[in-house]
Amino acid sequence: MTRFSDLDALRAACGTLPAGSAAAEAAVQARQAVLTKPPGSLGQLELLAAWLARWQDRPVPRLDRVSVLVFAGNHGVAAQNVSPYPPAVTAQMVANFAVGGAAISQLARVAGAELRVVEMNGLEPTRDLSREPAMDADGFLRAVETGAGSVAPDTDLLCLGEMGIGNTTVASALCAGLFGGPGAAWAGRGTGLDDEGVARKAAVIDRALRLHETARGDPLEIARRLGGLELAAILGATLEARRLGVPVLLDGFVCTAAAAPLFALDPAALDHARIAHRSAEAGHRALAERLGQEPILDLGLRLGEGSGAALAVPILRASCACHAGMASFAEAGVSDRA
Ligand SMILES: O=C(O)c1ccc[n+]([C@@H]2O[C@H](COP(=O)([O-])O)[C@@H](O)[C@H]2O)c1
Numbered sequence: 001m002t003r004f005s006d007l008d009a010l011r012a013a014c015g016t017l018p019a020g021s022a023a024a025e026a027a028v029q030a031r032q033a034v035l036t037k038p039p040g041s042l043g044q045l046e047l048l049a050a051w052l053a054r055w056q057d058r059p060v061p062r063l064d065r066v067s068v069l070v071f072a073g074n075h076g077v078a079a080q081n082v083s084p085y086p087p088a089v090t091a092q093m094v095a096n097f098a099v100g101g102a103a104i105s106q107l108a109r110v111a112g113a114e115l116r117v118v119e120m121n122g123l124e125p126t127r128d129l130s131r132e133p134a135m136d137a138d139g140f141l142r143a144v145e146t147g148a149g150s151v152a153p154d155t156d157l158l159c160l161g162e163m164g165i166g167n168t169t170v171a172s173a174l175c176a177g178l179f180g181g182p183g184a185a186w187a188g189r190g191t192g193l194d195d196e197g198v199a200r201k202a203a204v205i206d207r208a209l210r211l212h213e214t215a216r217g218d219p220l221e222i223a224r225r226l227g228g229l230e231l232a233a234i235l236g237a238t239l240e241a242r243r244l245g246v247p248v249l250l251d252g253f254v255c256t257a258a259a260a261p262l263f264a265l266d267p268a269a270l271d272h273a274r275i276a277h278r279s280a281e282a283g284h285r286a287l288a289e290r291l292g293q294e295p296i297l298d299l300g301l302r303l304g305e306g307s308g309a310a311l312a313v314p315i316l317r318a319s320c321a322c323h324a325g326m327a328s329f330a331e332a333g334v335s336d337r338a
């Protein structure tokens with residue numbers, strides 16, 4: 001079990017990341033070139049097979065064991081009237097996950113993935129980040145460790161998701177803290193705020209940015225002050241997956257923001273993690289661009305729970321099936337001359 005004694009220990013772990021297998025990626029590219037299709041004609045499916053191979057360190061990638069991990073947490077900033085829903089909904093939805101009644105329950109089943117839900121700190125809220133740091137160092141580091149400790153080493157693909165009323169405010173504050181810009185540049189409707197609600201949310205974020213100004217330039221300190229427990233767990237799980245050779249699908253805006261401090265520390269730190277879909281939440285387009293990623297899907301979802309990540313799994317399964325199962329030109333007796 002990974003333990004981090006202090007923020008410096010975590011920062012050091014973020015500075016020593018495996019680079020993935022260039023040989024496995026090259027093997028996929030070589031095989032793609034002889035399969036019965038014009039070069040490049042499977043588009044993203046070809047690129048995704050190569051990506052999986054690199055991070056699984058397998059010349060023929062596979063998806064036998066796909067896991068969806070949903071971290072749930074509550075947020076002190078929810079007291080600022082930044083969500084249309086009360087924090088009690090977080091626990092109610094966790095109960096709904098347990099009995100299979102949530103969207104992610106169905107989407108994980110469709111994806112052929114195991115679903116696990118991790119309640120952070122008994123769903124006790126963090127402190128209100130517009131008034132004080134959301135977490136102390138110990139609380140932040142234990143949450144990162146919980147995330148890291150939730151990743152099973154034999155996982156072929158890890159889908160990350162979250163549940164937490166108020167956490168689009170947290171994610172927006174985190175983005176503004178990491179990448180700059182006022183609250184208004186990152187605040188969106190979340191679960192359904194009206195225009196007045198979005199303006200209130202932006203003002204709450206601006207207050208938080210002023211309060212935590214001294215943390216600017218220190219991504220982990222920003223994650224501690226302007227983040228949340230389930231976001232810290234997502235950061236920890238993403239980091240541990242890199243160490244274990246497990247490719248990651250990040251769900252929408254909240255998940256991507258949670259992993260973004262790793263990118264701010266090292267722009268290569270999320271090379272093993274793909275944004276599964278572009279959320280309709282306002283800040284997600286700019287965030288994906290900031291991370292240099294084009295999301296795999298764009299279906300207008302704005303749910304969270306890992307829903308977009310689970311939805312991308314069948315695309316990756318198709319990518320693996322074509323790569324492993326297609327015939328070569330020689331095997332099929334098809335002319336490879338254009
Ligand atoms: O991640 C996203 O793209 C996303 C966009 C809109 C809403 N959510 C979900 O909605 C909840 C947070 O919304 P809110 O309005 O309470 O801040 C939380 O449970 C998230 O999973 C998530």
Ligand SMILES: Cc1cc2nc[nH]c2cc1C
Pocket residue numbers: 085089093162163164191303304305
């Ligand atoms: C009902 C509901 C379901 C959710 N799933 C993720 N965030 C959510 C927020 C609400 C309000």
